[in-house]
Amino acid sequence: MSQVKAKETEDHGSKNLPQEIVKLISQAQEAKKQAYCPYSNFRVGAALLTQDNRLFTGCNVENACYNLGVCAERNAMAKAVSEGYKEFKAIAIASDQTDRFISPCGGCRQFMREFGLNWDVYMSKPNGSCLKMTVEELLPLSFGPDDL
Ligand SMILES: [Zn+2]
Numbered sequence: 052m053s054q055v056k057a058k059e060t061e062d063h064g065s066k067n068l069p070q071e072i073v074k075l076i077s078q079a080q081e082a083k084k085q086a087y088c089p090y091s092n093f094r095v096g097a098a099l100l101t102q103d104n105r106l107f108t109g110c111n112v113e114n115a116c117y118n119l120g121v122c123a124e125r126n127a128m129a130k131a132v133s134e135g136y137k138e139f140k141a142i143a144i145a146s147d148q149t150d151r152f153i154s155p156c157g158g159c160r161q162f163m164r165e166f167g168l169n170w171d172v173y174m175s176k177p178n179g180s181c182l183k184m185t186v187e188e189l190l191p192l193s194f195g196p197d198d199l
Pocket of ligand 1 (some may be wrong): 076122124156
């Protein structure tokens with residue numbers, strides 16, 4: 052079911068993208084250049100757009116103690132929250148994978164969900180094409196702040 056939905060948004064999402072989303076994907080690609088990933092060599096960049104159009108970027112930051120590494124998406128969200136922004140419109144994610152759209156890990160999906168279900172995640176390829184899904188589509192039946 053979600054596969055079918057994703058395919059539909061892929062076809063639509065790669066064309067006629069709003070200018071602010073094209074820019075967001077470009078900023079995610081730029082942020083990817085700062086990735087610190089000497090262990091995986093898997094560069095990821097993220098660009099987060101707040102409801103009031105502030106932009107925060109992040110990259111993955113690995114560590115010799117592997118499990119301390121931080122994903123690009125969580126890095127960008129933590130930067131925004133630390134600056135007082137908690138309402139998000141969209142996040143774009145970029146990697147070097149040319150054959151598939153970069154997809155957020157389960158931890159990042161849960162982290163996104165903390166700040167709402169109905170905002171957009173643009174999973175991109177280096178050529179700028181993307182797959183758009185909402186946080187709720189990426190994490191159905193989720194556990195969040197309302198459950199506590
Ligand atoms: Zn992640």
